[in-house]
Amino acid sequence: MSQNAVIVCTWGEDQDGLPVGxxxxxxxxxxxxxxxxxxxxxxxxxxxxxxAPETAxxxxxANLLQVEDAKLESPQPDALVAALAAVAGERSPRALLFxxxxxxxxVAPRVAxxxxxxxxxxxxxxxxxxxxxxxxxxxxxxxxxxxYEVSGRCPVIAFIANAVVPEPGDGAAVAAEALSVDLTGxxxxxxIVEPARFEGPRLDDAEIIVSGGRGLGSSDNYKLIEQLxxxxxxxxxxxxxxxxxxxxxxxxxxxxxxxITRPNLYVAIGxxxxxxxxxxxxxxxTLVAINRxxxxxxxxYAKYGIVGDALELLPELIRAAxxx
Amino acid sequence: xxxxxxxKEVLDPDAVNNYAVAGRLEIGDDGKxxxxxxxxxxxNGFDEQAIEAALRLRDAGADFTLAVVSAGESPEKLxxxxxxxxADEVVAIQVDPGSLDYHLVAALISAQIEASGxxxxxxxxxxxxxxxxxxxxxxxxxxxxxxxxxxAKAVELEGTTLRITRVTPDGDERVETACPAVVTITNxxxxxxxxTAAAKVKARxxxxxxxxxxxxxxxxxxxxxxxxxxxxxxxEVQGNCEMLQGDSPAALADALIEKLRADSII
Numbered sequence: 001m002s003q004n005a006v007i008v009c010t011w012g013e014d015q016d017g018l019p020v021g022x023x024x025x026x027x028x029x030x031x032x033x034x035x036x037x038x039x040x041x042x043x044x045x046x047x048x049x050x051x052a053p054e055t056a057x058x059x060x061x062a063n064l065l066q067v068e069d070a071k072l073e074s075p076q077p078d079a080l081v082a083a084l085a086a087v088a089g090e091r092s093p094r095a096l097l098f099x100x101x102x103x104x105x106x107v108a109p110r111v112a113x114x115x116x117x118x119x120x121x122x123x124x125x126x127x128x129x130x131x132x133x134x135x136x137x138x139x140x141x142x143x144x145x146x147x148y149e150v151s152g153r154c155p156v157i158a159f160i161a162n163a164v165v166p167e168p169g170d171g172a173a174v175a176a177e178a179l180s181v182d183l184t185g186x187x188x189x190x191x192i193v194e195p196a197r198f199e200g201p202r203l204d205d206a207e208i209i210v211s212g213g214r215g216l217g218s219s220d221n222y223k224l225i226e227q228l229x230x231x232x233x234x235x236x237x238x239x240x241x242x243x244x245x246x247x248x249x250x251x252x253x254x255x256x257x258x259x260i261t262r263p264n265l266y267v268a269i270g271x272x273x274x275x276x277x278x279x280x281x282x283x284x285x286t287l288v289a290i291n292r293x294x295x296x297x298x299x300x301y302a303k304y305g306i307v308g309d310a311l312e313l314l315p316e317l318i319r320a321a322x323x324x
Numbered sequence: 325x326x327x328x329x330x331x332k333e334v335l336d337p338d339a340v341n342n343y344a345v346a347g348r349l350e351i352g353d354d355g356k357x358x359x360x361x362x363x364x365x366x367x368n369g370f371d372e373q374a375i376e377a378a379l380r381l382r383d384a385g386a387d388f389t390l391a392v393v394s395a396g397e398s399p400e401k402l403x404x405x406x407x408x409x410x411a412d413e414v415v416a417i418q419v420d421p422g423s424l425d426y427h428l429v430a431a432l433i434s435a436q437i438e439a440s441g442x443x444x445x446x447x448x449x450x451x452x453x454x455x456x457x458x459x460x461x462x463x464x465x466x467x468x469x470x471x472x473x474x475x476a477k478a479v480e481l482e483g484t485t486l487r488i489t490r491v492t493p494d495g496d497e498r499v500e501t502a503c504p505a506v507v508t509i510t511n512x513x514x515x516x517x518x519x520t521a522a523a524k525v526k527a528r529x530x531x532x533x534x535x536x537x538x539x540x541x542x543x544x545x546x547x548x549x550x551x552x553x554x555x556x557x558x559x560e561v562q563g564n565c566e567m568l569q570g571d572s573p574a575a576l577a578d579a580l581i582e583k584l585r586a587d588s589i590i
Contacts, residue, residue, distance in 0.1 A: 109459035113466030118550035143344035189471035198494035297345035316577035
C-alpha cells in the first residue's frame with residue numbers, strides 16, 4: 001500500500017455483513033482520496049465482515065487491510081487504539097476516517113491524542129481547500145454547521161451516520177491483506193463486569209418508529225405511543241425530556257445524545273423539533289409530525305403534518321392503523 | 325484523593341435552539357461566531373452533572389479534594405458556582421478562546437492537573453453543548469495515561485476502584501477501572517443540585533486560582549493549533565410539509581393512515 005492513503009477504519013459487523021455506517025464513510029473517503037489524488041484503503045480491526053471484499057470493490061478501495069489478533073476478537077478500546085496507532089505509525093496515512101458510534105467516539109480521539117494529530121467528530125462532509133482538509137461538522141445539536149480546517153499529517157475524522165447517501169459503483173471484489181501488529185503489551189484497563197443486555201429489536205435498526213415528547217402531557221399517556229408503534233409494526237421512541245423526566249428508559253431516546261435512527265417511517269408526536277432530537281431522526285425516509293402548535297419546528301422536517309391534540313389523535317390512529 | 329472536574333462555559337443551548345427554530349439564529353461578521361447577546365452564557369449542562377457526580381461520591385462517604393478547572397476568557401462566574409456547590413479549589417486557565425483547539429484545551433488542563441498534584445479521577449461532561457465534539461476527555465486521558473470511561477450515568481468509588489454504569493445502545497453496562505481514570509458523564513445521571521443560599525454568599529468571596537499557558541510551560545508543539553474554525557452557518561431545512569385536514573380526530577387519523585398506505589410506507 002502506498003503511503004498517504006485515506007484509511008477508513010472499522011470493526012464489528014452488523015446483520016448486513018458490514019459494520020454500521022461503513023458504506024457512508026467509504027463514500028466520503030472515496031471522494032476525499034480522489035480530491036487528494038491518493039488511494040483509499042479500508043482497515044478492518046478483528047474479524048473480516050462477510051461483505052467487506054465486495055463492498056471494497058464497489059467503493060474503489062485500493063487496499064483492504066485486516067489486523068487479526070486474539071485481542072481484537074471482541075474489540076475493546078485499548079486494543080483498538082493501540083492497533084490503530086501502530087498501523088498509522090507504519091503506513092503514514094493522510095487521514096483516518098471513522099463512522100461515529102458510541103465506541104468510535106471514545107476510540108478515535110484517543111488515536112488522535114496518541115498520534116498528536118487533529119481530530120474532528122460529528123463530520124457531515126470533508127473537502128479539500130488547497131493542501132488542507134476541511135471538515136464540515138454538526139454543532140449545537142444540529143442548529144449550526146461548523147467548518148473546521150484541519151492541519152497536520154493525519155487528521156482523525158468521524159462522520160455521523162445519516163450525513164450522506166452512499167453511491168456504490170462497480171468494481172471487482174478486493175482480497176484482504178493481513179497486517180500484523182504487536183499487541184502483546186496491551187491490557188484493557190476497563191473491565192466489563194456486567195455487559196449491556198440487549199433485549200429485543202433496537203431503534204437503530206427499526207423500519208418504523210413512533211416517538212413521543214412532552215406534548216403527551218403525562219407519563220401515563222406514553223402507553224398510547226407504544227400502542228401506536230405496535231399497531232404500525234414499529235418501535236416506540238422518545239425525545240430527551242421524557243428520558244430526563246424518567247418517563248421512559250434512556251435506550252428509547254432518539255437524538256444527538258441518544259439513538260441515531262434512519263427508519264422508513266418516523267412519527268413524531270408532541271415533539272417540538274429541537275435540533276437535538278432531529279439529529280437522531282432527520283434521516284427518516286418519511287417523517288410525520290403531529291403537534292398542537294402549527295408553528296412547531298418539527299413541521300419543517302415533515303412530509304405529512306397534523307395540527308391537533310395528540311391525546312385525541314392517538315386512539316384514532318391506533319384504530320385506523322389496526323383497521324384494514 | 326483528588327478529583328478534578330473540567331467545566332466549560334457555553335451559550336445556553338435551549339436559547340440557541342429557540343432562535344434556530346424561529347429562523348432567527350445569526351452568525352456574526354466574522355462568519356463564525358454566534359453573536360446574539362440575548363443568549364445567556366452558562367455552564368455546560370453535562371459538566372454541571374459531572375460536578376454532581378463528584379458531589380454524590382462525597383455524599384457516599386468518599387474523602388477527596390475537589391478541584392474544578394475551566395479554560396477560557398473569564399470563567400469566574402461558573403467557577404463561583406462550582407465553589408458554591410462545594411469545590412475546594414477553583415482554577416481558571418486564562419486563554420483567548422479564539423485560539424483554542426481541542427488539543428490545546430487538553431494540553432492546558434492536563435498540564436494544570438500535573439502541576440497541581442495530579443488527579444485520581446477526572447470527571448468531564450460527555451460533550452459540550454456548543455460544539456458537541458466531546459474529544460477533550462479522551463485527549464486528557466491519553467496525555468495523562470489514564471483509563472477512559474465514557475457516557476457514565478452512575479459512578480461509585482471503592483478504595484481506588486471506580487465502579488461505573490455506562491449508558492450504551494444495548495442498555496446499561498457495568499464496568500470497573502482502577503484510578504487514575506477520566507470519566508465522562510451523561511444526562512441520564514439526573515438533575516444536578518443547586519447550591520444553598522449561604523454557600524452562594526460564601527462563594528462570592530472565592531477567587532479562582534488563575535494560570536496562563538506560560539505558567540504551564542507548554543512546548544511549541546502543544547501550543548500549535550491543529551484544528552481551526554473557519555466558518556459557521558445555519559443549515560437550511562427543506563420545509564414542504566403537507567398539512568392534512570379533517571373535521572375530527574378520526575377523520576385526520578384516517579387521512580394519515582390512507583396516505584401512508586398509498587405511499588406503501590405501511
